[in-house]
Amino acid sequence: MAETEDAGGAGSAGGVREVKSAARTVDLLELLAARGDRPARLQELADELRVPRSSMYALLQTLIGRGWVRTDTTGSLYGIGIHALLTGTSYLDSDPRVRAVRPYLDEASEALGETIHLARLDGMDVAYLATRESHEYLRTISRVGRRLPAHAGALGKALLAEHPDTELPEGPYEALTPHTHTTRDSLAADLAGVRARGYAVDREEGVPGIIGFGFALRSDTSPAQDAISCSVPSARLTPEHERRIVAVMREIRAKIEATSPGGAGAPIWS
Incomplete structure (x- = not known):
């Protein structure tokens, strides 16, 4: 079934299995946020999260398109995007x-x-x-x-x-x-x-x-x-x-x- 194709890893609250792609996305965003003003390169991120380089590149491009990650003019450095700020502000307001x-x-x-x-x-x-x-x-x-x-x-x-x-x-x-x-x-x-x-x-x-x-x-x-x-x-x-x-x-x-x-x-x- 579509809901379980990407599930895997350790269980989570309520006994629901963790969705691997969602967990990887959150891990990436938290890693970029923790780096602050130190942008990361593709290989650094792939190594840190133990993700294949090709998979990490595809994930970064998806998040760049949605504003969660930003890149420099050369496309080789990555940092947290503006949507993280907008979501954080919404958390405080709510x-x-x-x-x-x-x-x-x-x-x-x-x-x-x-x-x-x-x-x-x-x-x-x-x-x-x-x-x-x-x-x-x-x-x-x-x-x-x-x-x-x-x-x-x-x-x-x-x-x-x-x-x-x-x-x-x-x-x-x-x-x-x-x-x-x-x-x-x-x-x-x-x-x-x-x-x-x-x-x-x-x-x-x-x-x-x-x-x-x-x-x-x-x-x-x-x-x-x-x-x-x-x-x-x-x-x-x-x-x-x-x-x-x-x-x-x-x-x-x-x-x-x-x-x-x-x-x-x-x-x-x-």
Whole structure:
């Protein structure tokens, strides 16, 4: 039958067999997205995904025609296409939690004058869904749509602390700075502190010179999937400012958790 001709590989959720061509397409798009501003050559992609060169070329040409992949004027370099951006924007626009949280991100930004983030846990990474940049310091690129290791920042640690430590990978973990936790025991000890105080602190673990405070949002799902954070340059963080950040972010979290993300009949996404 047509529905099963291209099926193969490991099973997936609900016992439905994975469709090989669909899985290959997603793997390719994720690989190109992860490379960022480093375009790839045909052979690189074929080797990385263990796909015959001819099959990879045909897949690339199909995706170029549909706007999911782009190529340079020589046709030898490949990168993620504009339809990935359009689809990502649609995800943000359709998500009830993102819509509900945006006004509170504005409120926190105005109150503190610092950078405020909303992110979602995805495996052992966090994906940034919304950002309000500080007027005091500027970043070179927007964080929206980026993924960072959950073990290396306040957002990720706030969400990992909602899970039992038995779910943590064995490690070692990637070190983004000299302060990053690289072992399971070290991270687990930090997460115990997160649970005790009710929020996570990242002291230059993800970005040199930046300290973050992360707060899991527990109103809809258990364990929590989303978190908000405030990031501040370490050079400007005084004990008084830290206390104010924690107080304001706790208040913002309470307001968000008291707000329903959708009306009656709205889907609850898993």
